[in-house]
Amino acid sequence: MxxxxxxxxxxxxxxxxxxxxxxxxxxxxxxxxxxxxxxxxxxxxxxxxxxxxxxxxxxxxxxxxxxxxxxxxxxxxxxxxxxxxxxxxxxxxxxxxxxxxxxxxxxxxxxxxxxxxxxxxxxxxxxxxxxxxxxxxxxxxxxxxxxxxxxxxxxxxxxxxxxxxxxxxxxxxxxxxxxxxxxxxxxxxxxxxxxxxxxxxxxxxxxxxxxxxxxxxxxxxxxxxxxxxxxxxxxWASETLKRDAEILKTTNFSRWDHVYNGQIESLSDVRIFDNFIVRDFDIEDVVKRRIDTMRIGTFGTRRERAQRWEEAKARIDADFHIGVDFGFIDPTVSLLVYKATEARELFILDEIYKTDLDVSGIAREIRQFLQRNNREGWPFYCDSARPEIVAELKNRYGLNAHSVRKHRIKDGIDILKGWRIWILPHCENCIRELGLYSWKVNQNGDPLPEPAPGHDHCPDALRYSVISEITSSTGEYEILKGW
Ligand SMILES: Nc1ncnc2c1ncn2[C@@H]1O[C@H](COP(=O)(O)OP(=O)(O)OP(=O)(O)O)[C@@H](O)[C@H]1O
Ligand SMILES: [Mg+2]
The missing domain is CATH 3.40.50.300 (P-loop containing nucleotide triphosphate hydrolases)
Incomplete structure (x- = not known):
């Protein structure tokens, strides 16, 4: 005082x-x-x-x-x-x-x-x-x-x-x-x-x-x-209003940003993602529930059952995905995402969001990220515009780095929009960017099929994390394959 x-x-x-x-x-x-x-x-x-x-x-x-x-x-x-x-x-x-x-x-x-x-x-x-x-x-x-x-x-x-x-x-x-x-x-x-x-x-x-x-x-x-x-x-603000604001922040970030955080209103038809929810969840529970729904069954010999279990587990594990978007002055971003295909749900579990990283810094951050998520040696998919960085991460730093398959941004976004996305509350940058990521608009304010610049680092990393498995023998990617 x-x-x-x-x-x-x-x-x-x-x-x-x-x-x-x-x-x-x-x-x-x-x-x-x-x-x-x-x-x-x-x-x-x-x-x-x-x-x-x-x-x-x-x-x-x-x-x-x-x-x-x-x-x-x-x-x-x-x-x-x-x-x-x-x-x-x-x-x-x-x-x-x-x-x-x-x-x-x-x-x-x-x-x-x-x-x-x-x-x-x-x-x-x-x-x-x-x-x-x-x-x-x-x-x-x-x-x-x-x-x-x-x-x-x-x-x-x-x-x-x-x-x-x-x-x-x-x-x-x-x-x-x-x-x-x-x-x-x-x-x-x-x-x-x-x-x-x-x-x-x-x-x-x-x-x-x-x-x-x-x-x-x-x-x-x-x-x-x-x-x-x-x-x-x-x-003097009432607890009731403060609670309303807290809830809105987790259910609709861009509304919260306007209504309570005093920012310009981003019009809802210009927002790209309205299909995400911020909530605490235990990914172990999600994984268990998934194995349950896979119906390993009790038929067959013990060895066959064990084999089915192993297969289910391998499939489940393959559904952890990592995407990396490089930035130097911009942030370098990585997301760890779990994909539950049957329910069409994506779970965002962890993020890296750091500016001013050189390649050695990127390698260090990714290694720590993999370690803290028990994913050492796990493959991750990076911005295809920078193959030389991917090569360096791989050859010099021994990381399991890959370039993501090239695709149109709009196609990648369309895929993501078809899923329900859950985000753990500590992934604050991801929550903010997914809330603010918007379409470009024409002079009348109508949205164009192209994202506006800005708030795109986490959406890009998210796209790379899950697009990775879209493959095709002709070299053309097929949007719906595996989705
Ligand atoms: N000096 C004060 N004494 C008592 N209560 C106050 C005082 N200042 C603010 N409050 C309380 O805080 C609430 C919000 O204040 P106020 O209506 O001035 O906010 P505001 O910023 O004008 O909000 P809005 O954008 O919704 O108009 C009021 O309804 C009142 O309950
Ligand atoms: Mg007022």
């Missing part, structure tokens, strides 16, 4: 910058359910003693620094449930207490006042009698005793003329700003023109084409401060 002293000093300093009594309220608005805002000092009298041990430090301090940076544009972006709206709402209430402010709370479309930020501001105000005493909550506006005013509008619904009446706005809070169009933003910015006026923008990234994303995140804006906030840093 040593940093709390620093926090106190900064609070005082920020209060000084704003030229008014205190900014402390925003940190104590909601430290405890039911007893918020213990330190508001509306009349500007003596400031009560703080109880800093109540303050969850890091995220709040960061948000405080962002909100008080003094920049014209402050952007709070991130994932769902990360405290962005609450943070801005609390801060703006504090600002409106300290000094008369005219605050425009807006969004692209506001069909009714119920959809506006009014309900959140109202909730915070109603949670403390002193705030409720200071602010008058009317149907469409909230008015402070000092003349502060909160207005709520949908930008799209307004003509430029109507927007002119907003000229004395000192603070603008566009909420859900990923939805703001370029046109709306271009109306809004020159409208909020009072000396020292500021924007506090809250948003969750959606598309790289969104106006706010382009202006403040893709490019650097000299008058902007951008802060990113995530659910798991929010000290």
């Amino acid at each position: 040593a940093n709390v002293e620093a926090l106190k000093r900064r609070l005082d300093k920020a209060a000084g910058i704003l030229g008014e009594a205190t900014l402390r309220p925003i940190f104590h608005l909601h430290t405890e359910e039911g007893s918020p805002l213990r330190y508001v000092n509306i009349q500007g009298g003596k400031i009560p003693k703080m109880e800093p041990q109540d303050v969850p430090f890091t995220m709040i301090e960061r948000m405080f620094n962002d909100l008080t940076s003094g920049k014209r544009f402050t952007i709070l972006e991130g994932g769902r449930g990360s405290g962005k709206s609450y943070g801005v709402a609390s801060y703006l209430i504090a600002r409106a207490l300290i000094k008369p402010e005219r605050v425009l709370c807006c969004r692209e479309v506001q069909v009714s006042i119920v959809q506006s930020s009014k309900s959140l501001l109202e909730k915070i105000i109603r949670s403390d009698a002193r705030l409720l005493d200071f602010f008058e909550i009317q149907r469409d506006v909230i008015i402070g005793r000092n003349g502060s005013e909160f207005l709520f509008r949908g930008v799209r619904d307004y003509s430029v003329d109507a927007i002119r009446s907003f000229e004395s706005i000192s603070i603008c809070w566009p909420e859900e700003s990923q939805n703001l169009t370029r046109k709306s933003w271009d109306i809004l910015v020159p409208t909020v023109r009072v000396e020292g006026s500021q924007f506090f923008v809250t948003m969750n990234r959606k598309s790289i084409n969104d106006a706010i994303y382009k202006e403040f995140i893709e490019q650097k804006h000299p008058e902007a401060r951008v802060g990113k906030y995530l659910l798991w840093e929010n000290p």
Whole structure:
């Protein structure tokens, strides 16, 4: 808690910058359910003693620094449930207490006042009698005793003329700003023109084409401060929501990446793999179940039965596959995959994912990988574009390396898409890449039959691991042989 002293000093300093009594309220608005805002000092009298041990430090301090940076544009972006709206709402209430402010709370479309930020501001105000005493909550506006005013509008619904009446706005809070169009933003910015006026923008990234994303995140804006906030840093986030997020991360990584991790939304019809599940499983159980279904039977002599068992076991063992995708600046990736043909299931058991490896490094990593998985001497199948590395791994390092048979990427992907893929949770890179691997898109955003560059190392290694056995005497591979 040593940093709390620093926090106190900064609070005082920020209060000084704003030229008014205190900014402390925003940190104590909601430290405890039911007893918020213990330190508001509306009349500007003596400031009560703080109880800093109540303050969850890091995220709040960061948000405080962002909100008080003094920049014209402050952007709070991130994932769902990360405290962005609450943070801005609390801060703006504090600002409106300290000094008369005219605050425009807006969004692209506001069909009714119920959809506006009014309900959140109202909730915070109603949670403390002193705030409720200071602010008058009317149907469409909230008015402070000092003349502060909160207005709520949908930008799209307004003509430029109507927007002119907003000229004395000192603070603008566009909420859900990923939805703001370029046109709306271009109306809004020159409208909020009072000396020292500021924007506090809250948003969750959606598309790289969104106006706010382009202006403040893709490019650097000299008058902007951008802060990113995530659910798991929010000290007030509910366990229920955190659990939802954890589950989504294992069932649909790219949705999780967008919804909770604050990344651009990758459209589902552009995602290549939606057939994988992250889960703990015991591969020994999978293997046992498979031998059971092979019906060794009790007929024949003991020797015949033993022979059938050995054959079954050999078949089972042959279903462990290893693929290797080389990279030097990119990561070198290897996956160990178990293939249960009858059930059309693939099990991803282990991964190598390392950058900056030369051939000796690759040899060392693969040897360790084989050892820790009890697969010493096991064959593995590599990127066919680099036969010289395969030869070196084989001849110089004595590894059982092979080039994978050449095939069209799209054909390999089609095969993989026909299987259910299980991934052990520790294969984090594989989970991420399989979740993000996408088709290229044309100008209309429609998918093309070719993967987009990026997130392709694990998908490639996966393809090599299981394509290895597709063989054909003519030299042409036959997609369905053995599948
Ligand atoms: N200062 C606070 N005091 C009390 N609870 C808070 C506070 N900040 C956040 N929370 C809790 O965390 C939840 C998420 O916060 P908030 O709605 O501000 O997140 P957000 O980042 O705006 O999320 P979304 O993108 O879903 O709008 C709130 O519903 C509330 O329960
Ligand atoms: Mg919000």
